[in-house]
Amino acid sequence: MKGKRLLLGDEAIALGALHAGLSGVYAYPGTPSTEITEYIQGDALARERGVRSRWCTNEKTAMEAALGMSYAGKRALVCMKHVGMNVCADAFVNAGITGVKGGLVVVAADDPSMHSSQNEQDSRFYGKFALIPILEPSDQQECYDMMADAFRLSEEVRLPVLVRMVTRLAHSRAAVEVGEPLPQNGLAPDSERGRWVLLPGNAKRQYAALIAKQPELLQRSVDSSHNVLEHRGSALGVIACGIAYNYVREALPQEVSILKVSQYPLPESLVRELAGASQEILVVEDGQPFAEEQVRGLLGPEYPVSGRLDGRLPRTGELNPDNVAVALGEPAGAVHAPAHSLAPRPPQLCQGCGHRDVYTALNQVLADYPTARVFGDIGCYTLGALPPFRAIDSCVDMGASITMAKGAADAGVHPAVAVIGDSTFTHSGMTSLLDAVNDNAAITVILSDNLTTAMTGGQDSAGTHKFEAICLALGVEREHLHVVVPLPKNMEEITRIIREETEYLGVSVIIPQRECMQTLARKNRQKKAAQ
């Protein structure tokens, strides 16, 4: 068991959690967090210990299931991409009010620079909002080591602990020294109903107790081995949060005083100590100016503080060794100018992908309806916004296609078409469809089913083989529910159905159903290898 292993940051999180005695991981796939759950699903120890690891329908169901496991006394992990925090926020914030029994760790993987996301929101704000401790590893070894600390901390302070990751750490590999696995917790359901039944009387008491815990959480941050003040007697003092520490060290080895912050609440006394020993403070953090705003408040308007808010570091986008070096006055910079013979190469739908046939058919029909609007959703099929299709008019959040189409139809847009994938539909589209059915909205929903969660690499999709039943149960009329196979040879049938249903002034659902090319190819390879 012991020894060095080459692991992605995500994999180090996974193994750290397993070795901390994990009993269940609950997650919905989302870049850059997906590999955490996938690692646990493939791990021999996890199998031997019966660690629950089936994908959840969305981040909220994941958070609630994990809270239930914690209630029962066992250690549970929840993983998601940053925007998943919005989906599970209700359960997440209230888990701070109830508190936990078994250790409960929530990993949010932020995506500064939006490599695969719609925004670059910083999950640390959620941790502060819920008044719980946050850990922010700076490298792969800390990813592994901090998981045991996170579970221990969670049980000691009886609160969920948020672990904040960023893309560059989640998807970067390094050697990690791993230790021996701890035993799992036994079954020990909580029986303090006053904590768990959040009627106003109990909730007020629990909230007051959470507030009363804050000085202890702050003291733990100050004492934490994850927050280290490195005095080097420089005029500039740098506060480096999480992965930012690496970029600072890359640019300025051994020359500057650094407060390395990897545990929150922000260790205020250490910030004051650094400020007292320096003439100015630079806050370097990936994502939004979370620590910087607090440092500015702490040190007052007279003390010079810089960072993302005053433009010394870019206000948007991820940190990198170049923009951090510039902020530190140590620009290295390019020696070769950018090349001339360059063109962007955006991602595109795979050749042979069923979504292609869906957009071909849709574009063909809607060419006759200049007032039509197509509301898209989150998944591979969002690439239908790019040439050659340019087929969708919006993509906002999971499930928004159906409900935005309904609202637009309510306002008078016709035809109003929603395009949503199978996994996104079960994640957040079913309630939207129920709204549309109940109000008899004049919308056409294209539920493009490729039998998997394709965008994130082909994870199981929660509703596979159940979509007709779900739509009928939600009240979609049988004669306005169609399943088609999106292939060029069926184009005539598909365009005819789309045309008829856009003319119908109620809810219709068309389900183009064909397996993802990537998962199909993978299955064929596995079959061939097995022979």
Added chain:
Amino acid sequence: MKTDIKLAGVGGQGILSIATVIGQAATAAGLHLKQAEVHGMSQRGGDVQSDLRLSTDPIHSDLIPQGGADMILSMEPMEALRYLPYLGPEGTVVTSSKPFVNIPDYPNEIALQEELDALPRMTKMDIDAVAKDLMAPRSANMVLLGMAARHLAILSPDDLRAAIRTVFGRKGEKVVEDNLKAFDAGYEGL
């Protein structure tokens, strides 16, 4: 000693296998290693890149600074040019010479090859043709790794050959032999 490699290509060309082999060799040689990969949306036929950093000393940043790469190693010529601002003053470009055209506005090929040829330290080869000649069409990426091995002081060719055996071992002896053959062809510049 440290070596920073910017790996480039198009989603699906197998740059992560190159990274895995170098990573395995570096680990076996007791070197420090960081390898930042691209997952998710960028993989669907779009440009992909990976930062690979090897060093005898601990490595801080997962990403290579601009002007810092000792090598750009690319499965595709335009993708090699994309990362020129990252190439260091003494850096080498090792690339496939054959364009992968999956976009409508791919640049003029003659101008592109001229721009590559004008670089002070550059070596290119039609790795797909070499791999095809060897009856190992899926091993073009190992031809490229063989070409790179000429310029990688931090790892020996034998370190890399051993890593190929380890990484591809579970896929059977035929796959290992194909990849070794491809690696040697690239190394010898055949």
